[in-house]
Amino acid sequence: SQTIHQWPATLVQPVGSPLSLECTVEGTSNPNLYWYRQAAGRGLQLLFYSVGIGQISSEVPQNLSASRPQDRQFILSSKKLLLSDSGFYLCAWSGTSGGAGDTQYFGPGTRLTVL
Amino acid sequence: AQSVTQPDIHITVSEGASLELRCNYSYGATPYLFWYVQSPGQGLQLLLKYFSGDTLVQGIKGFEAEFKRSQSSFNLRKPSVHWSDAAEYFCAVVRTYKYIFGTGTRLKVLA
Numbered sequence: 676s677q678t679i680h681q682w683p684a685t686l687v688q689p690v691g692s693p694l695s696l697e698c699t700v701e702g703t704s705n706p707n708l709y710w711y712r713q714a715a716g717r718g719l720q721l722l723f724y725s726v727g728i729g730q731i732s733s734e735v736p737q738n739l740s741a742s743r744p745q746d747r748q749f750i751l752s753s754k755k756l757l758l759s760d761s762g763f764y765l766c767a768w769s770g771t772s773g774g775a776g777d778t779q780y781f782g783p784g785t786r787l788t789v790l
Numbered sequence: 791a792q793s794v795t796q797p798d799i800h801i802t803v804s805e806g807a808s809l810e811l812r813c814n815y816s817y818g819a820t821p822y823l824f825w826y827v828q829s830p831g832q833g834l835q836l837l838l839k840y841f842s843g844d845t846l847v848q849g850i851k852g853f854e855a856e857f858k859r860s861q862s863s864f865n866l867r868k869p870s871v872h873w874s875d876a877a878e879y880f881c882a883v884v885r886t887y888k889y890i891f892g893t894g895t896r897l898k899v900l901a
Contacts, residue, residue: 707887709889717893718880718893719889721889724888778839780836781833
């Protein structure tokens with residue numbers, strides 16, 4: 676069966692520090708991968724998605740970047756964190772049947788607090 | 791543009807009572823619709839999904855949802871709520887690879 680991991684689970688970082696959040700998927704090949712941010716009372720916002728190694732699409736302009744160095748690894752980064760980067764970050768994967776209804780499966784999330 | 795509205799931010803029900811969480815969507819074509827549940831500090835778990843066919847969809851944990859095209863709705867229901875159902879619920883519509891989520895409904899269950 677497929678599993679998705681995220682780490683760290685919780686992170687507290689000072690403003691201006693770098694960030695690296697990691698997401699890995701097991702039990703599937705060539706998944707689509709996604710990064711979401713969840714801010715209190717604002718639902719989930721899609722930040723990035725990737726359909727293959729090195730292929731990243733950004734949904735919103737921001738202080739963050741994403742990379743996919745391996746098929747089942749997805750990394751969210753920042754060179755300098757802002758207070759507004761605080762939130763709950765969720766990684767998700769889906770199959771690639773090509774249908775719009777490919778179900779997305781979510782990881783446990785990372786709680787980021789920027790002070 | 792596609793959008794999802796969950797008009798109820800908070801809902802409180804008594805244990806054993808019935809539940810209905812509302813979801814309205816805006817989408818030009820036949821939508822793919824999902825309901826997810828999120829326990830505090832956790833990721834999202836898929837409850838059910840609608841692609842086509844029967845408009846009444848059964849999901850896990852005793853939940854069901856009904857797709858009503860005329861009302862652009864996909865409301866989630868459960869006939870008898872358990873205390874463990876307390877969580878946040880998200881409706882989503884899919885556009886190509888992209889899920890568009892509602893802002894969520896937080897459910898509180900009274901003993």
